[in-house]
Amino acid sequence: xxxxxxxxxxxxxxxxxxxxxxxxxxxxxxxxxxxxxxxxxxxxxxxxxxxxxxxxxxxxxxxxxxxxxxxxxxxxxxxxxxxxxxxxxxxxxxxxxxxxxxxxxxxxxxxxxxxxxxxxxxxxxxxxxxxxxxxxxxxxxxxxxxxxxxxxxxxxxxxxxxxxxxxxxxxxxxxxxxxxxxxxxxxxxxxxxxxxxxxxxxxxxxxxxxxxxxxxxxxxxxxxxxxxxxxxxxxxxxxxxxxxxxxxxxxxxxxxxxxxxxxxxxxxxxxxxxxxxxxxxxxxxxxxxxxxxxxxxxxxxxxxxxxxxxxxxxxxxxxxxxxxxxxxxxxxxxxxxxxxxxxxxxxxxxxxxxxxxxxxxxxxxxxx
Ligand code: SF4
Numbered sequence: 302x303x304x305x306x307x308x309x310x311x312x313x314x315x316x317x318x319x320x321x322x323x324x325x326x327x328x329x330x331x332x333x334x335x336x337x338x339x340x341x342x343x344x345x346x347x348x349x350x351x352x353x354x355x356x357x358x359x360x361x362x363x364x365x366x367x368x369x370x371x372x373x374x375x376x377x378x379x380x381x382x383x384x385x386x387x388x389x390x391x392x393x394x395x396x397x398x399x400x401x402x403x404x405x406x407x408x409x410x411x412x413x414x415x416x417x418x419x420x421x422x423x424x425x426x427x428x429x430x431x432x433x434x435x436x437x438x439x440x441x442x443x444x445x446x447x448x449x450x451x452x453x454x455x456x457x458x459x460x461x462x463x464x465x466x467x468x469x470x471x472x473x474x475x476x477x478x479x480x481x482x483x484x485x486x487x488x489x490x491x492x493x494x495x496x497x498x499x500x501x502x503x504x505x506x507x508x509x510x511x512x513x514x515x516x517x518x519x520x521x522x523x524x525x526x527x528x529x530x531x532x533x534x535x536x537x538x539x540x541x542x543x544x545x546x547x548x549x550x551x552x553x554x555x556x557x558x559x560x561x562x563x564x565x566x567x568x569x570x571x572x573x574x575x576x577x578x579x580x581x582x583x584x585x586x587x588x589x590x591x592x593x594x595x596x597x598x599x600x601x602x603x604x605x606x607x608x609x610x611x612x613x614x615x616x617x618x619x620x621x622x623x624x625x626x627x628x629x630x631x632x633x634x635x636x637x638x639x640x641x642x643x644x645x646x647x648x649x650x651x652x653x654x655x656x657x658x659x660x661x662x663x664x665x666x667x668x669x
Pocket of ligand 1 (some may be wrong): 374406407409410411412413414415416420451452453482485
């Protein structure tokens with residue numbers, strides 16, 4: 302069966318989920334109230350990795366709706382993406398990188414998604430004409446890379462991915478092209494069974510512009526033999542693979558789990574790039590955020606178990622003002638540094654904030 306047909310078999314209704322998870326009518330009703338606001342979609346492959354007898358299974362937690370999502374704390378566009386939007390579906394926050402919102406669809410919908418406001422929902426934020434975005438990129442000679450994001454760009458048909466690759470590889474001043482995707486995690490057969498996709502990636506990445514794929518493995522159990530095969534196929538097509546993990550309550554908020562994940566990724570040739578602090582997004586904040594102090598302890602605990610290659614990641618917040626790494630903490634202060642800054646004058650700047658053990662985001666901390 303082709304991946305598109307497989308995609309059509311996704312678990313999208315509470316009744317389908319109820320059969321798998323053995324949910325009572327009352328539990329189904331509670332979840333239906335959640336999916337009315339934020340739809341559910343789970344690939345059959347990913348569902349097969351879940352231990353349905355365990356209500357706290359970490360993989361289940363990432364894709365199965367939770368009544369806790371009805372809590373309205375937080376804001377949807379937490380990182381101020383609207384402020385960086387230059388045309389529909391095109392964001393330009395940092396000088397050298399343009400980000401394209403290529404789609405509002407993903408192979409599975411993550412309950413903790415920071416773009417929950419648009420995933421699986423009607424949205425005016427998605428790129429409507431790639432040619433217009435391409436013209437913008439051509440006019441901006443300072444841009445050296447483009448990040449194809451969404452939603453998940455690899456959930457789009459291969460002919461569209463090919464069009465992106467062909468268009469972007471023709472821009473002389475681009476050095477490389479990036480895909481942000483969870484497809485290797487949630488539907489590896491979309492990669493392993495699509496020779497045309499791999500050929501398109503190979504043509505560009507080995508001749509024109511290097512292609513980078515940022516995956517998002519959050520738990521070691523996601524690194525199945527099928528996922529490893531997908532990674533290997535990407536790498537053999539000349540693609541450089543790295544990983545961005547989100548630190549999530551009940552999923553990977555444990556130093557041993559986090560260390561195991563980063564070690565296993567490195568063993569597959571996937572570079573551990575970032576561990577992201579989960580953003581205080583509406584309907585996510587209360588369920589998935591880990592306080593910064595606790596997160597820092599988990600990250601440092603994981604690093605203490607890892608070799609130099611496996612701990613190359615930074616623990617970062619993707620904040621409205623830039624990508625801010627939490628370098629460490631002592632008895633009184635957190636120490637932060639701008640890794641990327643929206644205002645170039647902040648680039649590389651160190652600063653500190655007084656510790657609040659309950660704080661989960663920079664804006665919740667008092668100035669030192
Ligand atoms: S795949 Fe990415 S964009 Fe899609 S729901 Fe998950 S985190 Fe959000």
